[in-house]
Amino acid sequence: MGRSKLVENLLSSASLHAGRPAVRTGDVAHTYEQLVGFAGGLAHRLAQSGAPGDRCAVLGRRSLAAYGAFLACLLAERVYLPLSPHDPAQRMADTLKRGRCETLVADRASLAQAAPLARAHQGLRLLILPDVRRGAVGDLDLDPSVAVICADDLDATLAPPPATLASPDAEGAYLIFTSGSTGTPKGVLVPASAAQSYVEAMRPVLALEPQDRVSQVFDPGFDLSVHDMLMAWDAGAQLCPLPEAQRFRPGEAVRELNLTVWFSVPSTISVMGGLGQLRPELLGGLRTSLFCGEALRTADVDLWRAAAPASRLLNLYGPTEATIAASAHEFVAADTARPTVPIGRPLPGLGYVLLDADTQGLANGEEGELGISGPQLALGYWDDPDLTEQRFPTLSTPEGPQRIYRTGDRVRRLDDGAYLYLGRLDNEIKIAGAYRLNLLEVENAVAAAAGARACAVVVSDGRSQARSTLTAFLVGATQSDRAIRESLRHSHPTYMIPEAFRRLAVLPALPNGKVDRHALLRVVVGETEGSEAC
Template sequence: MRSDAATWNDTGRRFSVVRSDAGHLSVWPVERPLPPGWRPAGREGDYEGCIAAVEATGDAWPGPQCAGRATCPHDTLTAIVGETVRLHGDRGAVTDADRALTYRDLDRESGRMAAALRRSGVSREDRVAVYLPRGADVFVALLAILKAGGAYVPVDTRYPDARRDLMIRDSGARLVITSSRLLPGLASAGVTAVTVEELTERLTGQDDAPLTGDDVLGCQAACVLFTSGSSGVPKAIVLEHRNLGYFALNSALPRLVPEDRVGHVSSLSFDAFNFEVWCTLAAGAEIVVLPTMPDLVATDLQRELRRQRVTAMLAPTMAVNHVVHEDREAFSSLRILHTGGDVILPSACRELLSGSFAGAFHNLYGPTEGTTACTAYHIEAVGPDEVNVPIGVPLTGAGVYLLDGDRRPVVDGQVGEIFIGGPGVARGYLGQPGLTASRFLPDPFAPDCGRMYATGDLARRRDDGLLEFVGRVDDQVKVRGYRVEPREVERLLSRYPGVRDLAVVVSGEGDGKHLVALVAGEALSLRDLRDHAAEVLPDYMVPGAFALVREIPANDHGKRDTGRLLRMARDELRRRSTAVPPRNEVEHYLAKVWEDLLGVEEVGVHDDFFALGGNSMLSFRLRRRIGGDLGVSLDMHDVLTVTVLGELADLVTARRCGAS
């Protein structure tokens, strides 16, 4: 987007607090016509003042807008699964290492647990946290909470206690469902916890009929998912039944069939879990509980998918990027492979498609606030010169708009911020009405009461109608007075031969900001890559530092671990700032050889070969280079024990003098 474009909250512009007929609050410029279904709701003034007024209401969001099931036109997850039970009751619903449940089993067990939850006081829109080990009990608990009218809060058991307690506390959970093994550790959470066994015992001897969820409304809250905020404090996103039902039944995605076995590899707390549970149960397919993707990748992924007869899965993009470079056949047994969560590399797509994989491969895009995905692209071929894999076209029913800084559409080919409209748009942020009002706006392109979500992501629409992801609005930085988009630098450098993956991060503050390129690859000279960057990029976009890394780190959700990337960049800059430059001919020679072998820049006199990434094989090559170039004989013991550059230079100099 143009840096001089009008911005939404320009000083001097007057805004009004507005309310939709469905009860949602937002803000809107006074000079613009209000979209249908919205009306002024009191305060007028500057942008910040109106947001503060919404925050002061204390209302996080409106409750269900429909009076009863008869007047609610929206899908419910309980009804969707109920229809699957009717059609496929005897088929497998979920399998873990210890037991397998049919759809009839799942319906019966969840109905009984729902009755126990209702007896425990759970009612409409109460939040119930699920803190259980991976397995069939998780799915019983989720469905039970929904049948009781509540909303589930899935908490990954691998999270640190502080993160777990924050999620339970900030969600306002009334109850936590856990296991007897995990129960003692929940003392710090400050909320009532109950085990699956205790819930079962509460119905012993009672006449409570199993609950079916027939009274649940499609506009009710179904779950609360947490995503990291820009401040580092997680945001609690409320998704309704209709949001998840829209995604589960969306006709734009390849259709799962009852014969499919869908791998459950996601964290329970990540939105990819929505595909694994609700798309699977809506289709009458079977959920196969597997380790999480990081654990699965550490084993033989291909063998495990074949052994478990998995036919479909949603794999984190970072996992696909890494896995197929090592084993392009890892996903070859799948009928459907979705990927999402980050930028898929063209080289990874080429690797996958050059093997025996013959299924449907889709690149999904969408934030949690848009219910997992709002666009999809069927990847059938990626040319050798392509530097970007499209994020595709909107899913059925989704509105995807590219808008400038003043929230007006950009022309095709121009970069704009992605706004999402349609039935996938979440209710908002729990307990944060001001933030909800600032990010969930009236949708001027939709019918009555429409809302659109400001993603903060940038994209352009190509001439063929496909969307290309460009980066983040908040990733744009100024370097030497120029506005730079790090993802644009990545796209241009990732085409260089030998580059497997690459991340460009910004380190420093103010005038001291630097672009640092962290590069994963093989047979790669960083000096040559820097020269290439200088040829294809303006000088202000050329990274100030390049460093070779084993891989670009990912977090548990399969997204880039930006915190680790920044630490790696700072460590590289710190090393350079303290490096003592070579002082003589031999030190200059060794520094150049080390840079070639290790893929580092600006090697100093006090740097250690192994600390910079050296190993025994590289030591062997170093010994051969020194012998061939300088005629100095070193044995392997020398290069393995004398590992500091200055000390090695002294040894080489002494051997040369001795030989002469």
């Protein structure tokens, strides 16, 4: 038995940089020694309940407790299942149920959300409040079977608990829920070995140093937040979460936190530009800028490079199923010839193959679905062996059988060996930069809230818009727009609520009977162009 290489490397880095700041929360910089001590005490308590491989849900708002809980889950061999504090309560409750979580860790700022979740989730056995003193908890009105552990009950002086699993990859390291093609969120289970392979592949690409101050922008419910923690701590650098008040004015945070490394979705560039936060050399302290989650437009790159002239600019690409990112491309002047920046070549150890509808390989210059192979692939989908078999097939190759992940992304292989992202093959999309969802899930929710007979949702990406938007077309709706929005706000995240609703007598159809989404999109584009012309 032994720890995963991922855990061993993180502990080794923490020991080497014990006195350096590991994460800043508010005005406080917590050292690596403090981070590991906090995580170790929490890990000991996790190890006393349940068994390795149990899912541990974590609800937190950019606190030492939230970041320490991630490390504690790795140390205790529990599967880290992050909840987004910005999601509605029903969404979080569904995730707890789907993950069959018996443990919920919540920080002080999330206690008001955690208490009703703990009351509603029948399978919960343990609620841990690692930064809340027992005297400040009050009456949570929980079932007697739920044990409540507070900061008073944890011992930060304990060494991390010993490993117990014969194979560290037997149960997975973290579980991320994203929207699936069936309209139901699907859980992607990633093993520690895949995460470590990612760290090792990205280490020379990023070339982070202990003196770096690394941004942390992403919500915990998205695996790009896992990148932030793993890569910063691997290098002994300081993780700098953006304060909640600056989430929509990130340029201020770059300067106030003296950031040297930035990571966000590309649409953030448009938002910052519209707020006047990308004036020439305004972000001169950045030395590395990373973007991932959607196509990176060269027009946005020009804006960013003017504001951060000393920064390298890297475009990352990768699905959750291939552990955060699978390729990287450093922007060069020749890239300005294209409207979007290439996604680059696969990371070391990974293989890319272009597939047609029959899973046959394609030649350079052709377009096809991207298949990914290699050690970064997830174990599969949580509780869904059929979908796992479908999306992670084993192909026969000259080198022998090879497991791949079919991304559903259309790409083109360029003559220089890099790849160019062309969009999704189906209606599984990314909205507002990083939020991945499926239109069917949105349509089902909107139709139920509207009392409609039929519903179709299209996504538009107008040139003047800072981000993509959803428009819902309804047939036979009985509720007003206001009532629909109010209903959706109680059960779905804001990014899943369409910005506009249109009533139709019937949805346009293609000859095969399917909804003609292009016709609906032309309506949206026509309205947008008309409004811009006024």
